[in-house]
Amino acid sequence: MGVIRKTASPEVKAIIELVFIIFENGIRSVTTIIGFYLTIKFVKISKGRISKFRLISFASFSISFIFLYLILPFILRFTDFYVALMPFPWASLPFQAPITGAHLTVSLTKILDWNGVVITLWVFYIYQLIVLIGTIFLGRRWHCSMLCTFVGAHAEAFGEALPLIPHNKQRPRSKVIRPRIRTILFLFQILMIIICLALMVTWGIFFFTGAVTIPVRILINIERIKYLVFELYLMIFFMLFLGARSYCYYCPAGTLLGVIGRIVGQQITTGLTKCNSCGLCNDVCKMSIDIMNKAKTGEPVKTINCVGCGVCVETCPTGNLQFTTIFLTKYHSRKARSLLKTDCRQKT
Ligand code: SF4
Ligand code: SF4
Ligand code: SF4
Structure with missing residues (x-):
């Protein structure tokens, strides 16, 4: 979206942004909620049991979508609000937010005034606290199976139907991934943690001291590549062909929540x-x-x-x-x- 906002004509920008908002905030929320309903139906038809927890989980995910993607953006008139809803060490938002032109803040500072940026940062810190406190009581379940609208909700809504090609012909409904692929995902996990921590430290040094360890333009591009390659396109590819939770194998936030869970x-x-x-x-x-x-x-x-x-x-x-x-x-x-x-x- 940042690239579009910089290069396209105002009319094209307006159309693309509208389509993006309708998809990201509207269609994605509605289809996921429909997915929960179909999953409940499917499990019941195949004579399975839907536990009380799974119903709570689906309700919690649905409320997250309705409140965070529909109601709150509408009240605050800021549709990219979800950038503030990513737990550490996923996002370096607090360090990037006040820097004009930084990857995440291309949308923040151009749309919001300074007060808006401060409100978004408050929401970010409050979200971190909610995630931490809930994880202390309920373990990784709290975020990964009740709040996460990045992968968690989609995985639980559509996971029964994925991967598109079964891993095991004898047991077509099995989600078990082969050991070799798990090793590859484990290596991705280490890589993602290193990248995310390095980005946070670099942005942090720049934010607190003004010292440039990596030129800001390069830093912004690394952020963009990390997001597009590892967190978006690869995630969609893995989701379709390895399984709905394949990103969760190497998600840096999920890894940290898993450690707290233990x-x-x-x-x-x-x-x-x-x-x-x-x-x-x-x-x-x-x-x-x-x-x-x-x-x-x-x-x-x-x-x-x-x-x-x-x-x-x-x-x-x-x-x-x-x-x-x-x-x-x-x-x-x-x-x-x-x-x-x-x-x-x-x-x-
Ligand atoms: S193999 Fe798993 S599902 Fe089957 S009875 Fe044992 S614990 Fe239950
Ligand atoms: S992740 Fe696997 S082990 Fe953990 S609750 Fe879900 S099905 Fe059970
Ligand atoms: S592991 Fe990451 S992507 Fe998966 S549900 Fe947890 S926080 Fe979301």
Whole structure:
């Protein structure tokens, strides 16, 4: 959009911007919400169970779209508002925002006055806080399976139908990616973290000291290439041919949230009933996590890659699995104790 705003004639700019806004803010939101409805229908038709959590997740994603892409941009008259809704270390927005011409702020400073930029920065910091606090309680589930409108929402809305070509002919619904491709995605993950951290440090040095470690024009181009190549085009390609969550394998924000998730005890508890080795949990996991092998021995599944979607939990025919964190474990045991007390009181 920044390129269009600089080079096209005013009439062409207006038309392209209008089409972009209708697609990005309107069509994308509406089709994703329809996708949630179809997923619920599809799972029910194929005799599956839709858990309470998945309904909450779909409702949360839908509210995020309606509020952040439709209502808030309309009230603030700023449709590119979603640049403020990216958790660290995805975006270097706070350092770029006041610099005229920087990648993210091409849209900010030309559309908004200084107050508008300050409001956007406040929204950015408040969003970081909301993401952090929620992750401490609910693990990576909070952002990756309830709030993320970049990939998370689309993956849960359309993930049943992706990838376009099944990975496994014997088990066509399996989402498990081959080990070699996972290794490639893991290398991408390391690369993305290095690029994002380096960009944040470089923008930060420039912002705080005015020192130019990389000329700003080159920095802006690196940001643009990172976004277009790794975060947009490659993400769409991987999504269609590897699976709906393939970007989540190497997303730098998701990786950080996964690490925080591990610190707050995020895990899939197994051994609640008996595992019959049907392999359905492995088939549905869009992050290719080997749940079955742990379930057979009753060990918990602890990995930073789990996005907390809960699909394995609702798919297990024997009810053997549960998603939990330290907070959720305490919450559930307190609830169980109070139910037991009420039960005892009623009997006496
Ligand atoms: S891993 Fe990244 S893209 Fe995927 S849901 Fe989480 S924050 Fe969004
Ligand atoms: S392990 Fe379960 S909750 Fe975690 S990503 Fe896989 S399917 Fe989702
Ligand atoms: S879906 Fe349940 S029963 Fe089947 S392999 Fe996984 S944990 Fe075991």
